[in-house]
Structures are given as structure tokens and as C-alpha cells.
Amino acid sequence: MMKPGAADADSAFAAPRKLSTEPSKNQNSMTLTNLRTKIFGDGAELEGMLALYRQPHIKGFTTNPTLMRKAGITDYRLFAQQVLAAIPDRPISFEVFSDEFGEMERQAREIASWGQHVYVKIPVTNTRRAPAYDLIHRLSHAGVKVNVTALMTLEQVRHVATAVTGGAASNVSVFAGRIADTGCDPVPLMTEAVDVLRVEPNAELIWASPRELLNIFQADAIGCHIITVTHDILKKLALVGKSLDEYSLETVKMFHDDARAAGFSLDVVSTR
Numbered sequence: 001m002m003k004p005g006a007a008d009a010d011s012a013f014a015a016p017r018k019l020s021t022e023p024s025k026n027q028n029s030m031t032l033t034n035l036r037t038k039i040f041g042d043g044a045e046l047e048g049m050l051a052l053y054r055q056p057h058i059k060g061f062t063t064n065p066t067l068m069r070k071a072g073i074t075d076y077r078l079f080a081q082q083v084l085a086a087i088p089d090r091p092i093s094f095e096v097f098s099d100e101f102g103e104m105e106r107q108a109r110e111i112a113s114w115g116q117h118v119y120v121k122i123p124v125t126n127t128r129r130a131p132a133y134d135l136i137h138r139l140s141h142a143g144v145k146v147n148v149t150a151l152m153t154l155e156q157v158r159h160v161a162t163a164v165t166g167g168a169a170s171n172v173s174v175f176a177g178r179i180a181d182t183g184c185d186p187v188p189l190m191t192e193a194v195d196v197l198r199v200e201p202n203a204e205l206i207w208a209s210p211r212e213l214l215n216i217f218q219a220d221a222i223g224c225h226i227i228t229v230t231h232d233i234l235k236k237l238a239l240v241g242k243s244l245d246e247y248s249l250e251t252v253k254m255f256h257d258d259a260r261a262a263g264f265s266l267d268v269v270s271t272r
Contacts, residue, residue, distance in 0.1 A: 032057050032240060037220040040091070040206070042228040044071040046082055052234070053087050060091035062147070062173075062206075062228045064121065084115045093147040093171065095121035099128070101135050108135075112144040119147040119171055124156050133163045140167025147171035149208070152179055157193045165200045171226065172197060176219075177209030191222045213239070 032039075038059040041052040044067040052058045061083075073079045080094055094114075096107040108120040122139065125131050132148075140146050140163065148160045151174045164170040174193055176186035190207060197203050204225035207215060213236045219227040239247075 032237065035216070035220050037207075037216065037224055038226045039216065039234075040226055040228045041234070042067070042208075042230050044068040044073055044079070045231075046079070046086070048231055049083060050086055052231075053090070057237075058090075060093075060226070061087065062093040062121070062208075064095050064149070065097050080111070080114055084118070088115070089117065091117050091119055093119040093121045095123075095147075095149065099126045101126065101130075101132065104132070105135055105139065108139050108144055108146070109142075112139075119145045121147045121149045121173075123150050124148055124160065125150075131159065133159050136160060137163040137167070140164045140170055143168050145169050145171075147173055147206070149173040150175060154189060154192055154196065157196050161196050161200055161203065164203050167202070170200075170203045171206050172203055173206040173208040173228070175209045176207045176215065177211045180211055187218055187222065190219070190224060194223045213237070 035057075039057055040060040040062055041049060041058050042062050043049060043052075044063045049061060052061070063083075068076070068079065076094075076097075083092060092115075094111050096104045096111065098104045098107055104122065104126075108122060111120045112118055120139070122132055122136055136146055136148055145168050146164065148164075148170070151157055151160065151172065157172060157174065160172050164172075172193070174186075174190060176190055179186040179189065190205070193205055197205050207219040207224045207227040210216070210219075210227055210229060210233060213233055215233075216227055216229065
């Protein structure tokens with residue numbers, strides 16, 4: 001029996017979708033209304049998070065220490081309290097920041113106590129390469145909703161799947177964007193990760209660190225449950241379904257207008 005709050009992977013993602021290789025034929029099918037993959041906002045700037053909260057297609061949120069530092073956050077608890085007071089009814093992930101598993105566990109249990117929709121991000125290893133699988137298993141089976149983060153290999157996915165099987169609702173964040181940064185296509189790995197996690201329908205796969213808007217539709221095509229998206233990529237949502245002919249013309253006009261504004265000229269040079 002599926003636990004409350006679990007994703008029904010078998011029914012919602014019964015078969016992967018296929019993306020057309022021909023843009024002109026595929027563009028009209030790319031709409032947010034028929035997405036199965038949930039979009040989570042990724043950031044730590046409260047005003048921006050609230051703006052996303054008002055958008056019905058944003059189903060949850062994730063943060064991390066790097067994003068919080070960039071946003072100027074200095075009081076972790078206060079920031080979390082403000083976020084949870086403003087966004088009380090959607091999943092939100094907050095990350096532990098210790099490098100010691102004992103302290104990670106203490107932090108995780110406190111963070112989990114902040115709200116019923118809180119997920120605790122646990123790195124797949126510490127900085128000394130020691131795997132966190134035992135901690136993940138212990139927390140998950142104690143009822144803590146974990147979001148295991150920074151995965152980049154199928155071996156890690158398999159270990160995490162084993163650790164969370166039979167535990168609380170969980171997320172497994174594979175950093176597909178960083179995999180792509182190394183020159184590797186992340187789609188085959190992410191596709192197999194979906195299959196690995198079918199053994200635990202209470203676990204949802206996250207396509208983390210996307211690099212472009214197309215990643216949303218790639219994630220949806222393979223049956224990935226969630227994709228975390230930054231503000232920069234979300235700004236491009238208005239382009240979804242846009243006529244490529246019109247977009248081509250707008251691009252030509254942009255080049256033309258910028259050339260005129262710059263005052264460029266190539267006067268005829270006399271050859272005499």
C-alpha cells in the first residue's frame with residue numbers, strides 16, 4: 001500500500017513520453033498544462049519565493065546553503081520560519097550543513113520539526129567521501145522526509161533507493177545539469193534512475209540543477225517526478241509554445257535594431 005503523500009509513479013508515469021526531434025511539430029505540444037513533472041522553485045530570496053508561490057504551476061521549493069549565502073541569509077532558523085509562515089502548504093527542502101553525521105542527524109531532526117511539509121536535504125556523502133546511506137536510512141525510517149542531494153551516479157541512486165525503501169516520503173536529487181556540464185548527456189542516466197526508483201513509490205526523483213527550459217520537457221518525457229528550476233530559467237516560461245517563425249523574425253529585428261542603435265556603417269570605399 002502506498003504511504004500518504006507518496007507519488008503514484010506507476011499510474012502517473014506509466015510510460016515515458018517521446019520528444020519530437022522536429023521543433024516545428026513539437027512546439028505546440030510543449031505546454032505547462034499537460035506536464036506531469038512538478039516544477040519546484042529553487043532559490044532563497046523570500047520575495048522571489050513568494051512571487052513563485054502565487055503561480056499555480058510551482059508545486060514546491062528547494063533551498064541550499066549556497067543559495068542562502070548568495071541571498072545574504074545569516075540567520076538560518078529565522079529565514080526558515082519566515083518562509084514557512086508565508087508558504088505553509090507546499091513542500092520545502094532545507095539542507096543540513098554539518099560535515100559530521102552525528103551533527104547532521106541532530107540538525108535534520110530539528111529541521112524536520114519545523115513543519116509537516118518540510119523535507120531535509122542530506123548530502124549523499126560528506127566532504128571526506130564517506131557515504132551517508134546509514135544516516136539516510138535511519139532518518140527516513142524514523143519518519144523524517146529526506147531529500148538526498150548531490151547525486152550524480154546510478155550507483156548512488158541505487159544505494160539511496162535501498163536506504164529509503166519502506167521509510168517516509170523522500171526525494172532523490174540527481175544533479176543532471178552538473179552531469180551535462182561534464183559533457184555527458186544526463187537523459188539516459190535520469191531515465192534509468194526513474195526505473196531504479198520504481199521499487200519505492202514513496203520516493204520521488206528530482207531533476208536538479210537544470211541548465212535550460214528544455215530540461216523541463218526532457219524530465220517530463222522520461223517520467224521524472226520533479227524538476228527544480230531557478231528564477232533565470234523560469235523567466236523563459238513565457239516562451240513555451242511560441243511560434244518559431246515569429247521568434248525567428250523577432251531575432252532578426254533585434255539584430256537590425258541594435259545595429260542601427262550602435263550607428264554601424266560600412267561606407268563605400270573608393271578603389272581609385
